[in-house]
Amino acid sequence: MKVFINKRIPEIGIKMLEENGLEIFIPENDNLSQDEWLSYCKETDAILSVGGEFKYDKDFFNECPNVKAVALYSVGFDHVDIKEANQRHIPVGNTPDVLSKATSDVAFLLMQSVARRASYNFEKVKSGNWDAFDPLQALGQELYGKTLGIFGLGRIGFEMAKKSQKAFDMNVIYHNRHRNEEAENELNAKYVSFDELIEQSDVLSVHANYKPEQKELFNASVFEKMKPDAIFVNTARGGFHHQKDLYEALTSKQIWGAGLDVTNPEPIFKDDPILELSNVCVLPHIGSATVEARNGMAKLAAENIIAFSKGEKMPHCANPDVYNNE
C-alpha cells in the first residue's frame, strides 16, 4: 500500500510504517505547492497529512478517487470535510491526548507572558532600552485567585485549567457544547453561558475544536463585554478571533492583553499592527512543538495508517461513524 507523507515526521513514525512493509513516499522538497501536493495525492492509497494548509474537501476527494484513508498529523481536523469523508467511507485519523500537555503549556506561557509583558520587555532589552528603575513602569498583573474562563473544555482545556489552578489558585469557569463532569468534579469547574464566560473571565482561553460556523466568534461584540483587565488567549485556531477587532479592543483598552499561538490569517502578516503592541505576545503556532508531543503524534498517525493497511479500524479516528455502516 502506498502512503504519501507531505512533510518528514519524527523517525519513530517512519520506522513503524517501514517495519509494517508500507511503501512510503516523502518528497525531497517538502515545501509543496497546492498542485504538487495534489499530484502526489492522486497517486497514493493513503495520506499521512502534515499541517493544516491543504484542504480535504469535496473537490479534493473527487480529484483523488484512489485515496482511501487520511491520517492527520494533528488533533484538529477543521481542514477536512468530515461529512464528505463519511459519505465516501474514508476514515480520518487524528492525534488526540499526546499534545494536550504541550499545547496547554503554551496557553499557560502566553497567559503569564502577557500578564507580565515578558515578550515586550525582552524586545526592549534586546534593542538596548533597559530603562532606569521606575516604580510606576513595566507593571504587570498577578493571576492569583483570578477567574480563568475556558471556551471548549476538552483535553487541552482541562490541562490548562489544572495548571492554572495549581499555580495561581484560579477559579475555573467554562462554556462547552457538553458538560465536562470530570472537570466539574476534579477542578470544581463551573459551567456558565457564553455571555457569563466572556463577562466574568479575567483570562479567557480558547481551546475548542474549530468549526466554520464559529468563524470570528470572538469579535468586537464579545471584546466590548469583557473586563478591562481581561487577557484573551488563543491556542486553538486563528479563525476563532477577528484580528482587527482584537487590535481595536487592545488599543482602546477594552481588554488588557492578548496571547496568540494562532493568528487570523496564519501566518500573520509581517506588518500586522498587532505585533507592535506592548500588551500582546504572538507565537508561530508552536503548541505541539515539543520532542515528546511530536514523537507521540508520529506514533499515533503511524498506528492509524498501519491499522488501516491491515483492514482494521483506525485506533484514533476523528470520524468513527465511518465504521458504522460496514
Ligand code: 8YV
Ligand atoms: C500542529 C495543531 O502544529 O494538532 C493540531 O491541531 O494545530 C498542531 O499540533 C499542526 O496542525 C501540525 O499538523
